[in-house]
Amino acid sequence: MIKYEAALTPLNAAKLGTNAHGTATLVEEGDQLTITIEMFDTPANTEHWEHFHGFPDGQAALAATSEQDVNHDGFVDLMETETVSGTTMVPFDDAPEKMDVPHDRYPVADDQGHFAYTKVVPLTELRANFAAAFGSSDLQLEKRVIYIHGVPANLDLPDTVAGMVGHFDAHVTLPIAVGEIHRVN
Template sequence: MMTTYKADIVPLNADKIGTAAHGTARLELTDTELTINIEMFDTPANIEHWEHFHGFPDGQDAQIATAAQDANGDGFVDLMETESVSGTTMVPFDDAPEHMDIPHDRYPVADADGHFAYTKVVPVNELQDNFAQAFGSRDLQLDKRVIYIHGVPAGLDLPDSVAGMVGMFDAHVTLPIAVGKIKRVD
């Protein structure tokens, strides 16, 4: 049996980054595989874009961040400001989501038009095992999660108040540019 989920991914921080990133995601879950398809348009061109699903480990229903989450009033909704409504970063959409290895440089790169398409088939048991180690439950609860797309050019002027340092990656890498609520469709 397959369960299908979708997310309409809408712009975040568009007025500050100069482009309105948007797209769609489709996730198909069976007993053995999670197939992830994400297509994005109008992202900052020619750079890598981190993408993940975020949520609350306790199963609280995550919501998308909006301009209302700009707690410090700097005009940007940074990664830390999304946590109150969206929870924490959980599963990366990278070259091996099942490993749940977040900070690295193995995410999709947008083309010169700001487009990228991402498809990955993930072994669900390995993902659930690693998810349980990190969050205490094997249940991915996809319909309680949100998808974030991150990343702006290194040359974009960001105020010092924009937080987002993850290891050696600064706020240019982690700044959210689009977000979508995952919904079950069947």
């Protein structure tokens, strides 16, 4: 068994009025990866996309901070995270092994801004799809970061906040929490 953890801390909190935070645990055992994420103080009654991000070349990804707000609009948007965190890799949705990112099958926070997510993923299928997308079946979890995304659709965002993915706009993709994954055993 190999265990990884990430402490998820707020990103964009000053502009959002919430301090999204939580924990993530990923456990590899045999051909299974068990993913557990629990979040608190997220925007309530909102769907929250969640993924791990990284660099396909194996460079270690870092958590974005306010330093990545290169256009100085007060928000660190999805595109601004890429320089330190890389690209979206694996979604934590209803079927992470499928690596199908843009859809509406992610957790939804309750009216208190809480959600808990647990999924057991077949590693053989995940690694095969990961290799097809990124050229290697090695997930390198200790070199990845987890992002939690999503703000209410009625939140007024400046036009400078980028993050359109398919027909999903920046309200769906705006990061609200981030944490670097560390191996714990």
